Amino acid sequence: MKKSEALRQIKKLCGERATEARFECALYSRDLAPVPALLVDPLFKTVPDLVVCPTGAEEVAEILRLAGAAGIPVTPRAGASTVYFDSVPARGGIVIDLNLIKGVLELDEEMMTVTVKAGTTWSELERYLNARGYAPKSVPSSAPASSIAGWLCMMGYGIGSLKYGSLLSQVKWAEVVLPDGEIRQVTPDTDPPLAWFAASEGTLGIITKLNIEIRRQTPMKHFLLHSRALSEIAGVLTAVKDAEITPYNLHFTDEACVRAMSRQGIAPGSVDSGCLLAVDYEGSEAELHRAEEMITALVTGKKAVSLLPGEVAEREWEERYKSLKLKRSGPSELGGEVFLPVSRLENYLSDIKRLAGRYGLEMCSYGHVATPERMIIMTMFFADETRVFEYIMDLSLVKKIQDVGQRHGGYPYGVGLWNTPYLGRIFKVSELEQLRARKKKLDPKGIMNPGKLYKWHPMLNPFNFSLGMNVLAGIRRFVRGGGRG
Amino acid sequence: MTSEAKSLFTTLEREALICGRCGYCRNSCPVYRVLGWESATPRGKISLAKEIFSKGNSKALTDEFVQRVAQCTLCGACAEACSTCIDTRTLWLELRRRIAGLGRTPKAYHALRENLLAHKNISTFSNDDRLEWAQDLEDEPEGLELKAGAEVCYFVGCVSSFFPQAAQIPLAVTQLLMEAGVDFTTMGGEEWCCGFPLLSTGFADDAREFTRHNVSKIKELDIHTLVASCASCYHVWKHECLSELAGYDLEILHTTEYLARLVKEGRFALNELEEVVTYHDPCDLGRNSGVYDAPREILRSIPGIEFVELEHNREDSLCCGGGGNLQSVDAELAAEITGLRVEEIKETGAGIVVSSCQQCEQMLSTAVRKAGLPVRVMDISELLLEAIG
Numbered sequence: 001m002k003k004s005e006a007l008r009q010i011k012k013l014c015g016e017r018a019t020e021a022r023f024e025c026a027l028y029s030r031d032l033a034p035v036p037a038l039l040v041d042p043l044f045k046t047v048p049d050l051v052v053c054p055t056g057a058e059e060v061a062e063i064l065r066l067a068g069a070a071g072i073p074v075t076p077r078a079g080a081s082t083v084y085f086d087s088v089p090a091r092g093g094i095v096i097d098l099n100l101i102k103g104v105l106e107l108d109e110e111m112m113t114v115t116v117k118a119g120t121t122w123s124e125l126e127r128y129l130n131a132r133g134y135a136p137k138s139v140p141s142s143a144p145a146s147s148i149a150g151w152l153c154m155m156g157y158g159i160g161s162l163k164y165g166s167l168l169s170q171v172k173w174a175e176v177v178l179p180d181g182e183i184r185q186v187t188p189d190t191d192p193p194l195a196w197f198a199a200s201e202g203t204l205g206i207i208t209k210l211n212i213e214i215r216r217q218t219p220m221k222h223f224l225l226h227s228r229a230l231s232e233i234a235g236v237l238t239a240v241k242d243a244e245i246t247p248y249n250l251h252f253t254d255e256a257c258v259r260a261m262s263r264q265g266i267a268p269g270s271v272d273s274g275c276l277l278a279v280d281y282e283g284s285e286a287e288l289h290r291a292e293e294m295i296t297a298l299v300t301g302k303k304a305v306s307l308l309p310g311e312v313a314e315r316e317w318e319e320r321y322k323s324l325k326l327k328r329s330g331p332s333e334l335g336g337e338v339f340l341p342v343s344r345l346e347n348y349l350s351d352i353k354r355l356a357g358r359y360g361l362e363m364c365s366y367g368h369v370a371t372p373e374r375m376i377i378m379t380m381f382f383a384d385e386t387r388v389f390e391y392i393m394d395l396s397l398v399k400k401i402q403d404v405g406q407r408h409g410g411y412p413y414g415v416g417l418w419n420t421p422y423l424g425r426i427f428k429v430s431e432l433e434q435l436r437a438r439k440k441k442l443d444p445k446g447i448m449n450p451g452k453l454y455k456w457h458p459m460l461n462p463f464n465f466s467l468g469m470n471v472l473a474g475i476r477r478f479v480r481g482g483g484r485g
Numbered sequence: 486m487t488s489e490a491k492s493l494f495t496t497l498e499r500e501a502l503i504c505g506r507c508g509y510c511r512n513s514c515p516v517y518r519v520l521g522w523e524s525a526t527p528r529g530k531i532s533l534a535k536e537i538f539s540k541g542n543s544k545a546l547t548d549e550f551v552q553r554v555a556q557c558t559l560c561g562a563c564a565e566a567c568s569t570c571i572d573t574r575t576l577w578l579e580l581r582r583r584i585a586g587l588g589r590t591p592k593a594y595h596a597l598r599e600n601l602l603a604h605k606n607i608s609t610f611s612n613d614d615r616l617e618w619a620q621d622l623e624d625e626p627e628g629l630e631l632k633a634g635a636e637v638c639y640f641v642g643c644v645s646s647f648f649p650q651a652a653q654i655p656l657a658v659t660q661l662l663m664e665a666g667v668d669f670t671t672m673g674g675e676e677w678c679c680g681f682p683l684l685s686t687g688f689a690d691d692a693r694e695f696t697r698h699n700v701s702k703i704k705e706l707d708i709h710t711l712v713a714s715c716a717s718c719y720h721v722w723k724h725e726c727l728s729e730l731a732g733y734d735l736e737i738l739h740t741t742e743y744l745a746r747l748v749k750e751g752r753f754a755l756n757e758l759e760e761v762v763t764y765h766d767p768c769d770l771g772r773n774s775g776v777y778d779a780p781r782e783i784l785r786s787i788p789g790i791e792f793v794e795l796e797h798n799r800e801d802s803l804c805c806g807g808g809g810n811l812q813s814v815d816a817e818l819a820a821e822i823t824g825l826r827v828e829e830i831k832e833t834g835a836g837i838v839v840s841s842c843q844q845c846e847q848m849l850s851t852a853v854r855k856a857g858l859p860v861r862v863m864d865i866s867e868l869l870l871e872a873i874g
Contacts, residue, residue: 024524
């Protein structure tokens, strides 16, 4: 089928829910990352030819059949709340906006599951469940924007993961439209299994519905610990993480971040230095009581650690989705998100401090513990995207952050387009081969979200990328000066 | 970011750069919820504003963009959701001002401006007819018009003054003030539009002329307490007249605040009303001015009333669709937004939905009628009057 004919039929299918207008399509060519057009446009065609908003799996299936017949690339998109261009086209084609596939279908109080459509945001699900005395087991830290299916398509770790595991472990089944248009219900035991779609970044099909385990909404208790000594707070973090009662959320903020918040007037409890550790528990009153005793004992035994007032800790919890508030000091922010071994936090931060000093800027780190072994840590610095050339030089430091992460056993959290040069760090060769085999099996025509996850763009091959970024970083240091180190 | 918190707004250029495009604003935006396109999201509009104003790409200032900027109710829900604390309501006003400055204002806005400049009110009637609604009072109080030194000046607002379907509001407020024995007056024909329609269409300088006039008249009358029944008028008096009022002692209250005070003082004998009542928070009174408790206190003070909250309430309230002059550029979109709110009203099972803004009352009345719901839409002053019997 000719491309034009396929597009015509898809437009007819979706009617007013399809648009080719440049004004509209251009807005689907970006996510959170403000990457200069100068870098993007020569390599990728990020503006789609068509944006469609289907209302259900059948419509998605028909769109995929037509797109497949004409070999048109398809990029699924919902919240578009990542920074890796996961939901931005690399080769034009069709963007399938899943935001109309929204709503809760069924709450099964006996099985303690909820069936929810793909485009529902996590905050919307949380609100629905809370009104009925239930809650999601875990939520992404971008819950107000992140969609149910979108989070599964990423790695699915966030607030609550430490206690309840990854989202994948909570999903009973998912309805998926495969690239050939077949609608399948996948479970951990089907072929293909559910696990293939987790962290697949929309490259194997489009998830339209999920059945997820839920929990009863229980009381919470929030603690916010402060210390001037990183080693002390890191010690508490490990002790709390490994204690008998697992926290629901364990969030760390480093000294540079505290200083930046203080300058902006938003530091909790008006602290102006040191590190913070937010520890949040949920459970029975008895559990919360034991947790409180444990935290009190921990703090009592450490003179260098103090407990901030309860209302400050509660406010910090209420602000849990607003980590971007620091951006007011930017106006732009650049950074790297590293899936880091918890045990290496201190060493990682020490090297980040050295890196920041070398380039004469402040790098702020914060993140939450995702599993007993790893945490998702964001290290960011302020930049100004209106100064394009300086900004491009600043971009090179993102690689430097990832290099520090790698030295400590970390790797980028998520791949998308921009982290493809790190594929060799994220996956073992055998894992990557396995992923590519899955892709070939389910999407032999390669229409689903091409350019992401499996292979780098020739210009972004690890050697070129590394060389380019290192040269830019060198120029940056030479031109803009640096500090010690 | 609500008006209760200090606005962190700097400049349009900088705020547009600060936006992190996180999309938290997306689902809170009533316009996006109806239209469903990225260009209708606050982040989409700010993204384009960044191109145009922060990066100087004037080509991005298209007619489609101007239309999207006009398709906003200024409800402030996006400001509440914003992860970078952008005072988006101020940002939208500034954006409309810039667009007007570049001569790209929608035609409907020009017509509105010309009418306002000619009549000093949003109707086409003479401003001298401002108190026509008072003819329906059984006993017109003494000093209803321009009484110097009155304890209270009731700022009626254009909609209540000129639109017959809203006349019940000033009638109710007036009767309540009389019942409570309050010494009050109005500005009569000297009351000009509060300026909000001009401010919200980008004509801030013209709006200033209106606020200056109203403030000077209040000072001339030696008034020290002003009560407004329109949420937008109240918002303008409270937040946009600060420089004109500098050094002058004027207490500015919404009718809900003043009536709640009178109720607390026991100035009304309230009879029992066996009704299930829900309350719709007007954006300019609630989210944008921080007044949530006063109307709820009034409702709870009326014996027999079973008060039920709407699913989205207080800071989280949904707009009625009538704000931001949206009706003048896209009446259909405004009506669809009202439809979202009516669905929630239906869910409560309430027999009465109360609001405290004539625009909200008009929007909701039309939509409830269209939906065939057995629900009465009332201003809180009307319900209170009914309770007095």
